[in-house]
Amino acid sequence: MxxxxxxxxxxxxxxxxxxxxxxxxxxxxxxxxxxxxxxxxxxxxxxxxxxxxxxxxxxxxxxxxxxxxxxxxxxxxxxxxxxxxxxxxxxxxxxxxxxxxEPAALLDGEGHLGPADGDPLxxxxxxxxxxxxxxxxxxxxxxxxxxxxxxxxxxxxxxxxxxxxxxxxxxxxxxxxxxxxxxxxxxxxxTGTLLAHPRARERFGWPQVPLQQASRGxxxxxxxxxxxxxxxxxMDERTNLMLTIEPAAAARWLALPFRLLGFDGPARLRWGLRRLSIQPLADGRCAVVAHGVLEEPDDAAAITALEAAVGAALAPLLGQRPGGGEALAGVERRQLMRWGAAFPxxxxxxxxxxxxxxxxxxxxxxxxxxxxxxxxxxxxxxxxxxxxxxxxxxxxLCFAQGSPATAAADAIAYRCDGDPLLATSDNGAVDAPGIPNTAAGTVPGATVLLEWRDLRLQLPRTNNAGPPSYTDGIWWWSLEDPAQPRFLHRRGAIESFSCQAVPAAGPPAGDR
Ligand SMILES: Cc1cc2nc3c(=O)[nH]c(=O)nc-3n(C[C@H](O)[C@H](O)[C@H](O)COP(=O)(O)OP(=O)(O)OC[C@H]3O[C@@H](n4cnc5c(N)ncnc54)[C@H](O)[C@@H]3O)c2cc1C
Known part of the structure; x- marks a missing residue:
């Protein structure tokens, strides 16, 4: 490999x-x-x-x-x-x-439209x-x-x-x-939980959760x-009904004052729907996707139930008789998509x-x-x-194996509080002359980029005398001892993380 x-x-x-x-x-x-x-x-x-x-x-x-x-x-x-x-x-x-x-709206339990301001999505x-x-x-x-x-x-x-x-x-x-x-x-x-979550057992009848099994020992x-x-x-589930609507009927859908419709709490309870998305197609048709929540294992029955819910919720807006039990007009194709893990x-x-x-x-x-x-x-x-x-x-790894050439020339690897940290210095573009402290070839305007855990911190250099130090007022990085930089975080109290430079290994014995 x-x-x-x-x-x-x-x-x-x-x-x-x-x-x-x-x-x-x-x-x-x-x-x-x-x-x-x-x-x-x-x-x-x-x-x-x-x-x-x-x-x-x-x-x-x-x-x-x-x-x-x-x-x-x-x-x-x-x-x-x-x-x-x-x-x-x-x-x-x-x-x-x-x-x-696109325009969006919210449907309430009485069937009235309002602004979709509160929708977190x-x-x-x-x-x-x-x-x-x-x-x-x-x-x-x-x-x-x-x-x-x-x-x-x-x-x-x-x-x-x-x-x-x-x-x-x-x-x-x-x-x-x-x-x-x-x-x-x-x-x-x-990047998905399927191989690591117990739902794999229930959903697919797998006797073991694959990564749990593989991690033993x-x-x-x-x-x-x-x-x-x-x-x-x-995981929250969704059962989505996808309708393809032929052009004559699509015109009504496309004339509605929204492309995305949310359902508020009472509307969700009443119709079992969360959202509805209207998607115009190039040839005058449109697709309507209803995001539903229902416990109906049979696909045909789920399609019927969701289509009835869409009809009941939207009939007045589409100019159909509310509660008339009419099928939605002009539906060319009905499909179902089940999302077993739609949202964690x-x-x-x-x-x-x-x-x-x-x-x-x-x-x-x-x-x-x-x-x-x-x-x-x-x-x-x-x-x-x-x-x-x-x-x-x-x-x-490259540093430990003595192959630092694969790293950016000005990037230095450290281990801080047990995790790898990469420090990349950038000497900035300010005019150096007249600025008092140019120690280690840096001037104010220089920055260091620290990549550590899920953080990417770009810290400006301070104008302190002595070896270069960098801070944004919350994080502090200074190189009094380049092998063991000071790495501090101020969050009320000051937290200090122990850091050591990762030594580059020497060349293999035979190459010396
Ligand atoms: C109906 C619905 C509506 C949504 N609406 C919104 C919205 O409006 N805004 C928003 O921000 N988010 C929305 N989301 C959520 C959004 O889609 C997800 O947050 C996002 O797509 C997650 O991306 P991901 O790469 O983390 O996971 P996924 O998209 O789930 O990607 C993981 C991939 O891994 C694959 N996979 C898993 N296990 C295996 C395996 N063993 N072998 C091979 N392949 C495997 C899966 O097939 C999948 O393609 C919605 C989700 C749904 C279902």
Whole structure:
């Protein structure tokens, strides 16, 4: 396998490890983009059960009906507070995503429309994929491919990974339902919870939860803690009815004063619906996706029940007789999509539990606690954070193996409070003359970028005398002893993290 020595499974000297990423949803695609844009040199393979990228933000298309497409999961995404994820600017510039500027409304239990202000999925800056939501995943993969990183990138679609096996000496084996080995990799990244959550047992009748089973005997307390956190998560389900409406009837739907309709508490209770999304199709038809919650295992009965609920809730708005029991007019096609884990319920995998270096397992996805939890924003942010941590880890490995040439020239690897930290200094662009302290070749205006855990801190240099120090008033980084920098955090009291530079190993004995 590229990047590994055959006997040990350890990445070869100077080579980045190979990565098996389970899932090509937003998180898997964003992880690939973040890693490759950060210079990841190992192979990355995305393993995806679906037919293409996107996951819960995918678009259904038809080979026989080119004008037909439906966003059957998330119809848009929003970014709330905080800095824009790094990948947003190139996605917008590349025309993969665009701002979402459609009208939205909220239906109450009496059937009255009101403003959709309170909807948490509609707050902040709103975006969508330009030619369908799957453009988000496709755009991320295109950024990954265009990065020029030396490693390879591959997507295996329509492939369910069923079994995981820890390799003797480190790394992972992936196998399909028959037990046949699909691939090997140095690191395993889960971007979905299917292989780690007990619902796999109930839903598919699997006797064991694959990653729980594979982790036994590894003695990795970090992985066990992560698995316990995932196992305790609850997932909200959705049963979505997708209607394709022929042009004459579509005109009525498209004349409604909203493209997205939320249902308030009483309306949810009354009709069992959460949202309704109206999506115009190129040829005058439209798609209507009703996001429902119902316990009806039979698909045909679920379709009938959901269509009746949509009819009852919207009949007056569509000019049909309320309670008349009329079927919806002009429905050309009815389909059902069941999302067994549509949204993770509150909680989530703590961000500091997402990397388990001992067993070489990592996690990202909307189930990671933090900003954007349970939404596309969380998938993007957790993938970006994981890419930073994996890149820092590999840099540590390179330093430890004496191959610092793979690191940026001005990046230095440390271990702080047990976790890898990468410090990249930038000497800024201010005029040096006349500024008193230019120690170590730095001047005020210089910054240091610290990448540690899920943090990326850019700290400006202080004008203090002596060796360079950097602070934003909350974090403090100073190099009185370059081998053991002072790393402090002020949060009421001052917290100090012990840091040591990671020594670069000397060349192998034979090379001296
Ligand atoms: C109906 C619905 C409406 C939504 N609306 C919104 C919204 O308006 N705004 C918003 O921000 N978010 C919304 N969301 C949530 C949003 O879709 C998710 O937060 C986001 O897409 C999660 O991305 P992810 O990559 O973390 O996970 P996923 O998209 O779930 O990706 C994980 C991928 O891993 C694959 N996978 C898992 N296990 C295996 C395996 N063993 N082998 C192979 N492949 C595997 C899965 O097929 C999946 O494609 C909605 C979700 C649903 C279902």
């Amino acid at each position: 590229a990047g590994s020595t055959a006997e040990s499974g350890q990445p070869g000297p100077g080579a980045a490890p190979s990565l098996a990423v389970i899932g090509a949803g937003v998180a898997g695609c964003a992880l690939a983009a973040g890693l490759r844009r950060g210079g990841w040199g190992g192979s990355i393979v995305l393993w995806e059960a679906g037919r293409g990228p996107g996951g819960r933000a995918a678009t259904r298309r038809s080979r026989h009906d080119p004008g037909w497409q439906i966003d059957h999961g998330a119809p848009l995404f929003n970014l709330l507070d905080g800095p824009e994820p790094d990948l947003m600017a190139p996605l917008l510039a590349g025309g993969w995503i665009e701002p979402w500027r 509609l707050r902040g800056r709103l975006y969508r994929g330009r030619r369908g939501m799957d453009d988000l995943g496709r755009g991320l993969l295109s950024l990954a491919a265009a990065s020029g990183s030396p490693g390879t990138l591959d997507g295996r679609y329509g492939t369910l990974v069923r079994h995981l096996k820890a390799r003797h000496g480190g790394g992972w084996r992936l196998a399909d339902a028959t037990g046949a080995v699909q691939a090997e990799a140095d690191w395993l990244v889960l 590894l003695g990795d307390a970090g992985l066990e803690a992560a698995l316990a956190a995932i196992a305790s998560m609850e 319920a509150a909680g989530g995998l703590p961000a500091d539990a997402t990397v388990c270096p001992r067993s070489r397992v990592a996690f990202c996805g909307d189930f990671v606690a933090g900003p954007g939890f349970g939404r596309i924003e969380g998938a993007l942010r957790s993938a970006q954070a994981l890419a930073g941590r994996l890149l820092a880890l590999v840099l540590l």
